[in-house]
Amino acid sequence: MKDKTIDYILRATWQAVARMYNEEASKYDASMATGFALLSIDKEGGTPSTSLGPKMGMEATSLTRTLKSMEEKGLIIRKKNPVDGRGVLIYLTDFGKEKRELSKNTVLKFNETVKQTISAEKLQHFIEVAETINELIQDKNIFTHTSVSELAEQTEKTENDTTKIDSHQ
Template sequence: MKDKTIDYILRTTWLTVQKMYNEEAAKFESTMATGFTLLSIDPEKGTPSTALGPKMGMEATSLSRILKTMETRGLIERHPNPEDGRGVIITLTEFGREKRAYSKEKVLTFNEAIKSQVSGEKLKHFYEVSEIINDMVSNKKIYNQTDSSLT
């Protein structure tokens, strides 16, 4: 892997993980995106629709399609936000809670499988490097940097 770029490794690894999750979700007529959304909604109180996109790192247009599908399938309900008359709270239905539990089980199984093969020290470094990459990209420290030593 020494000749592969960091972004290449990130992308191909994520696509492989995404494919695995989608194959697993397809057994239950679902998708990874639906599972991720279920896991991002507070199962007790629900989640304001305006907070869901940023929490998931998704654009509103992509999220609205997923939510519409989930509502049609009976996984979620939309309720007026009592604290903001213009807002909407997304809550899980009983069926949505069942599918959320299933999604959570699959994520935990994945995590345990990786932890059984990768040392705690290596995982710690993986998390550290991931945080640095997220910080650099989020704070525009790569292409929009102000530090002239990086150009």
């Protein structure tokens, strides 16, 4: 992936992972979003619908569609929150718990395959890099104090550094 930007690599990799999960999930009349929701709902105590979206990083409209589909398939039931009557708790049905195990095993299989292929050290570096990128974004440290000319200077410096590294190899 030479000369590809970091965001391109992240996006392309995530799209490949999502496609892989969706292909696997389609064998069971499901989707990656359904599997992720199954794994995000507390198996015994249920989960408030309002906390599910942020937990999954999904927009409300997408989550609503996913939950409606899951309810139609008998994977979940919705009940009024006994503590806050305005809220709704999402519970897994017995069928939902079965499918949750299937989703869990699918994720574990992916993780195990990656761990068998990539060294623990490289995986640790990957995790550290991903966490740092997330922190930079959450702390709004990407664009806040950088002008276009500073970005151009940084790009030129990076290109010069890359040229130096390439010439030593």
